[in-house]
Every structure is written in C-alpha cells, then in structure tokens.
Amino acid sequence: MTTAFPLSWPDGFPRSKSRETGQFRTSLAGALNNVRTSLNLFGRDSGKPVTDVVLSSNVSLGCEKPADPGVAVWFRWQGMQVCIPVDRYATPAANLQAIHHVLEARRVELRHGTLALVMASMKGFAALPAPAGRHWSEVLGVSRTAGRDEIEAAHRLLIRQHHPDSGGSEAAAAEINAARDAALKERT
Known part of the structure; x- marks a missing residue:
C-alpha cells in the first residue's frame, strides 16, 4: 500500500548513501506546490490525465526535517503505476523540487519530441506497488x-511506548496508528 506517511519507497530503487545540500531556494510549501502544478501541467500537455x-x-506536523528526507511521488498515467523517488538532497523541500524538475523535463520532451518519446522515458519510472506493510494484527500483537x-x-x-514524545519514532507511531485504523475498519 502506498502511503503519504511514512515514506513509501519503490522496491528495487537504491537509496542515496550520502546527501547533498542542494542549491534550491524553495520552501517545503513552495516545492510541494511546484510538484502539484507540474503534475497537472504534465497531464494537460500529454492529453493523458495524471491520477491517484x-x-x-x-x-x-512539527517535523519538516526528518532524519530520512527522501520523497517519492506516486501516480498513475497511461494505465501505468509511476513513481519518481528522490533522496539525493538533505531536505524534503530540495527532493520535492528535484522531482518538480524531473517532471518539467518530461514536459520539455513533450514540446520537442513526441508522446511516444515521453512514454518510453516514463517506463523508467514504472513502479510496482509499494511494499505492503505488516498486517495490523502483527503490528498490534493481537x-x-x-x-x-x-x-x-x-x-x-x-503508542505510549513508541510515540516520539516517549523516545519512539514518528514512523513507529504512524505504523501503530495505521494498524489500529485498519483493524477498526474491519470491525465496522
């Protein structure tokens, strides 16, 4: 299942071993807006909607500079599951801005090439679904x-044991909360 939080990284895509500072002068909100705009424009320019x-x-909330600053943008285009993951830079804002530039490069390909050329380049971003997390019963120990x-x-x-305020991690707390939500959803 692809999740917004914690990070869903595509299987088989290597992680960066070191991070650069990057020269982007964009805030997290600005970079996020740039990616959303580029996705919309890419869908419009290609004549093929970007969905999901x-x-x-x-x-x-409260943590804009996590220890793992990687960002992955997942979407469907032309019936293909696509993922553009970037963790080259030290901040999520810089990684988002890099994704924005990757999307803008596809728009340049559309302007100067053909849809077939862009489809070929997008196949490099074709992704299997994100790896499934543990079943809720395993996470909760029930x-x-x-x-x-x-x-x-x-x-x-x-959650008392693993919450960030108690020395746990945001990822662990998110997994525990998601497990509870999934379990209760099955019970309704």
Whole structure:
C-alpha cells in the first residue's frame, strides 16, 4: 500500500548513501506546490490525465526535517503505476523540487519530441506497488480475531511506548496508528 506517511519507497530503487545540500531556494510549501502544478501541467500537455497522486515522505506536523528526507511521488498515467523517488538532497523541500524538475523535463520532451518519446522515458519510472506493510494484527500483537476493546488496549499500550514524545519514532507511531485504523475498519 502506498502511503503519504511514512515514506513509501519503490522496491528495487537504491537509496542515496550520502546527501547533498542542494542549491534550491524553495520552501517545503513552495516545492510541494511546484510538484502539484507540474503534475497537472504534465497531464494537460500529454492529453493523458495524471491520477491517484500520492506524495510520500517522512514529513509530519512539527517535523519538516526528518532524519530520512527522501520523497517519492506516486501516480498513475497511461494505465501505468509511476513513481519518481528522490533522496539525493538533505531536505524534503530540495527532493520535492528535484522531482518538480524531473517532471518539467518530461514536459520539455513533450514540446520537442513526441508522446511516444515521453512514454518510453516514463517506463523508467514504472513502479510496482509499494511494499505492503505488516498486517495490523502483527503490528498490534493481537490475533486477527481480536475485538475492538483488545485492539484499542493494544494500541494505547504500544503508542505510549513508541510515540516520539516517549523516545519512539514518528514512523513507529504512524505504523501503530495505521494498524489500529485498519483493524477498526474491519470491525465496522
């Protein structure tokens, strides 16, 4: 399942071992807006809509500079699942801005080449779905037949232990919250 948080990185795509500062002069909000605009313009220019967009990162409220600044933009275009992942730079804003430039390069290909050329270059970004996370019962440490009360109790215990305010990580807390939500959704 591709998630906006925590970061869903495509299988088989290597991670950067070191990070550059980058020379982009764009805020996180500005870079995010640039990516959204580029996706819309790419869809318009190609005559093929861009759908199911997920901007995935480790950015959360109160944490715009996570330890892992990678960003992956997932979307569907021409019936193809596409992912443009960038973690070359030290901040999510710089990585988003780099994705914006990659999308703008595809628009240049459209202007000076053909749709067939762009389709060929986009195949390099074709992605399998993001790796599936652990089943909610495994995350919460309960059986798959656990009731709502047992699910809620397991969630409260784990979130107290793994919340960033208690020395845990944002990724762990997000996984625990997502597991609780998935479990309760099955119970409704």
